[in-house]
Amino acid sequence: MQPFVYEALSQRVVFGFGTIAQVADELDRLGLSRALVLSTPQQEDSAQAMAEAIGSRAAGIFAGAAMHTPVDVTEAALAKAREVNADSVVSVGGGSTTGLGKAIALRTDLPQIVVPTSYAGSEATPILGETKDGLKTTQRSMKVLPEVIVYDVDLTMTLPAKMTVTSGLNAIAHSVEGLYTKDRNPIISIIAEQGIAALARALPVIHRDGSDREARSDALFGAWACGTVLGAVGMALHHKICHTLGGSFDLPHAETHTVILPHATAYNERAVAADLAPVAKIFGAASAAEGLWTFARDLDAPMTLAEIGMKEEDLDRAAEIMAQNPYWNPQPLVQEELRALLDDAFYGRKPGSSL
Ligand code: NAD
Numbered sequence: 001m002q003p004f005v006y007e008a009l010s011q012r013v014v015f016g017f018g019t020i021a022q023v024a025d026e027l028d029r030l031g032l033s034r035a036l037v038l039s040t041p042q043q044e045d046s047a048q049a050m051a052e053a054i055g056s057r058a059a060g061i062f063a064g065a066a067m068h069t070p071v072d073v074t075e076a077a078l079a080k081a082r083e084v085n086a087d088s089v090v091s092v093g094g095g096s097t098t099g100l101g102k103a104i105a106l107r108t109d110l111p112q113i114v115v116p117t118s119y120a121g122s123e124a125t126p127i128l129g130e131t132k133d134g135l136k137t138t139q140r141s142m143k144v145l146p147e148v149i150v151y152d153v154d155l156t157m158t159l160p161a162k163m164t165v166t167s168g169l170n171a172i173a174h175s176v177e178g179l180y181t182k183d184r185n186p187i188i189s190i191i192a193e194q195g196i197a198a199l200a201r202a203l204p205v206i207h208r209d210g211s212d213r214e215a216r217s218d219a220l221f222g223a224w225a226c227g228t229v230l231g232a233v234g235m236a237l238h239h240k241i242c243h244t245l246g247g248s249f250d251l252p253h254a255e256t257h258t259v260i261l262p263h264a265t266a267y268n269e270r271a272v273a274a275d276l277a278p279v280a281k282i283f284g285a286a287s288a289a290e291g292l293w294t295f296a297r298d299l300d301a302p303m304t305l306a307e308i309g310m311k312e313e314d315l316d317r318a319a320e321i322m323a324q325n326p327y328w329n330p331q332p333l334v335q336e337e338l339r340a341l342l343d344d345a346f347y348g349r350k351p352g353s354s355l
Pocket of ligand 1: 067069122123125126129155157158159230
């Protein structure tokens, strides 16, 4: 056993079907009676359903959450929270809505109950990314870690097929990097393997039949496991690449993770093949990178940066940004190799083709 340091995060987790009905009890447990319910404009119906479920404990709804937590949206939500004298937030949605709840908690210390409806995993982390004037900054603070997560599988049944796949691969990416990160530990590695295995089982079934309740339940468990990994240990090359492509080139979050994951894995597998062996095994492939690539392809996931909005003329600049501000990664960061990785990802070649 290698030496390690591990600090477990404290969160209450309720998991099941129809658990939206338990949010009222969770508010009562915490002595809260004026919740501001948050959602995106697209999920306002879900916010409405939540407000009905918690009855008089709903102080209001703010259905303006947006991708990458823009600070002006947070300010509008804070004004609404003050107007209705909110004592808590209930966030119903994907990572964008969870991000808004965290941004409010950072500024007010209001307790959060998060009811996730995608597999992004933000609900299990003390991490907040915010954008102001087009710049995305990320911070870690215990102030933003949600107090309670209520997973209701029923609310994920409507997650569209395409987003189910990309969001699921976004989750898998947390666990893949968690297996080789420098501050990994044996408990988190077990959770990472369990998370990947659950999503590897569930996504092909959901891809065929989005109404399969058992597979939806497996996938949501996998998302929690992978989010737990993201919250517990540091990430490396894959997440840094996605941060750069999302922040500087405005690429969509889950799709970017989906396209980059096999390529970043091939880059690092040269250094940490033993740590990634469980991933190769789960996907029944010769390498983790190949297994992830084939898995995504078989689920009709986006396979090229070109198709998700990247411009070829921006690849050089992207590689340059990625090589700046060096950070820990198991394989040395070499700008020409990062450019080769981006090239493979841009054209959708087999991972590692140009390395
Ligand atoms: P999202 O929250 O933006 O959701 C995408 C769209 O899908 C939205 O319109 C949303 O309303 C809709 N949607 C979500 N669940 C649905 C459902 N069950 N049925 C129908 N529609 C549904 O996307 P996301 O990928 O969940 O989250 C991405 C954001 O989360 C990014 O801003 C990313 O940076 C952030 N994130 C943060 C962390 C963290 O730890 N801080 C972790 C992961 C992601």
